[in-house]
Amino acid sequence: MSIASAARVVIDLDVPGPTISRHLYGHFAEHLGRCIYGGFYVGEDSELPHEGGIRLDVVEALRALQIPNLRWPGGCFADEYHWQDGIGPKADRPSMINTHWGNVEENNHFGTHEFMALCELLGADPYVNGNVGSGTVQEMSEWVEYLTRDGDSPMVRRRKANGRDEPWKVPFWGIGNEAWGCGGNMRAEAYADLARRYATFCRDHGDNKLYRIAAGAADDDLAWTEALMKAISCLGCGRDPKNIFQAVSFHYYTVAGTWENKGSATDFDLADYYRTIIKAQDIERVIRGHSAVMDAYDPERKVGLVLDEWGTWWDVEPGTNPGFLFQQNAMRDALVASLHFDVFHRHAERLVMANIAQTVNVLQAMLLTDDDDGLVRTPTYHVFEMNKGHHDAVSVPVHVVEQPAPYELDGERMELVSASASVKDGRALISISNLDPVASLDVVLDLRGAEIREPSGRLLTASKPQAYNTVGEPGAVAPVRLRVEPEPRGLRVTLPPHSFATVSSAI
Ligand code: AHR
Secondary structure, three states: OOEEEEEEEEEEOOOOOOEEOHHHHEEEOOOOOOOOEOOOEOOOOOOOOEEOOEEHHHHHHHHOOOOOEEEEOOOHHHHHOOHHHHOOOHHHOOOEEEOOOOOEEEOOOOOHHHHHHHHHHHOOEEEEEEOOOOOOHHHHHHHHHHHHOOOOOHHHHHHHHOOOOOOOOOOEEEEOOOOOOOOOOOOHHHHHHHHHHHHHHOOOOOOOOOEEEEEEEEOOOHHHHHHHHHHOOOOOOOOOOOOOOOEEEEEEEEOOOOOOOOOOOOOOOHHHHHHHHHHHHOHHHHHHHHHHHHHHHOOOOOOEEEEEEEEEOOOOOOOOOHHHOOOOOEHHHHHHHHHHHHHHHHOOOOEEEEEEEOOEOOOOOOEEEOOOOOEEEOHHHHHHHHOHHHOOEEEEOEEEEEOOOOEEEOOEEEOOEEEEEEEEOOEEEEEEEEOOOOEEEEEEEEEEOOOOEEEEEEEEOOOOOOOEOOOOOOOOOOOEEEOOEEEOOEEEEEEOOOEEEEEEEEO
């Protein structure tokens, strides 16, 4: 017997809120497991279709997501990466040991030129993360010069000798990563001083303007954010806080169990499901906390908040290298993504960028690739694709005025409905998730402030929250058409249990 509940969602289509930066849909590719090697990059001798060693089926699948930016080379790897080892003829590039991720040998065949070529193929802006933990100021400064300077200079001559005459555009630059941990085990104030120093020597060459992002907190470590904000502020002295670095980051992973026992991506029960959604919904409290700290130092909101790592983190798939962080991706992961985006849209005034960890074969990936052939689009991929109409759209207020009572587990509440909406180019896009794993949801979308015309809907769901896609069954979790019916004040849709939907309409 199916259980049904009801919700009423009021959407003010004529009340513009902050613009939802497309960069909230950013990505992350680290030299970790099979993200770069085997995922994005198969090498020039591969029999798979490739361009300069970059796997073209992966590029084609990702182009449909309109990836706005790609962060590279880490993560923890960024703070042991020396960029000069990854340029020039491949045979001459020295190897290193990737000490963070599996202790495997890294041959540096995927380096600066390969990354920039990948960004060009994807149409994504590069977000390069520099090395503070084990690199020098000079090394970082020269990397910026190598990438972005025009005319003639020592680094420009090296770039040209390696086959690239024109400088590239690099809008985003990371000053280290997780400096409190793998990036150097620093104290907040010590790192804040280093961030100021490194950022100073990451120059704007010509018309390339860097958006420098300081390595931020883990989860809700607000003291870290405060140390960074203090480092670029002098309350009352009138100096623009944007002068040294322009944003601070933080990382938030949905780990539903403990770090030692994170749980399986596909073998879970209802209590695990609830725990996961509760942990994912907590991102809103964490964003509010960082924003409040930033508001105290930067009330005009000139400094950006960047969530440059987020997503689910499960135990690795049985039989795979524990250092490679390879996990399956189920309908539950898709809902974690959809509710994160609703939160991002609500906080778009301060939160300017977010990067899912990671794009291919690592953690909450869009794509899982086979070594020889085959590629699977995960349920999470479909959420990114269904939501892409929100890129650079104007958010509008959404009020869930009637909904089923929240679920309670160990004193924590889980909301069963999540929604957000935006307007762009004469169209409204509404995203709505029924997080209830057992009951369907009849939703009235009470649309105010604009006439709607020719609405249509798409639905992502599956037989159970544990469902996932495989090479043999790639469409087990894939979007289908959603029936949208007119209502006196708007529209009505019925969402099955554990489902995500988008409703789009001309206005
Ligand atoms: O995304 C995997 C790792 O998680 C990153 O390298 C690190 O920054 C974080 O701890």
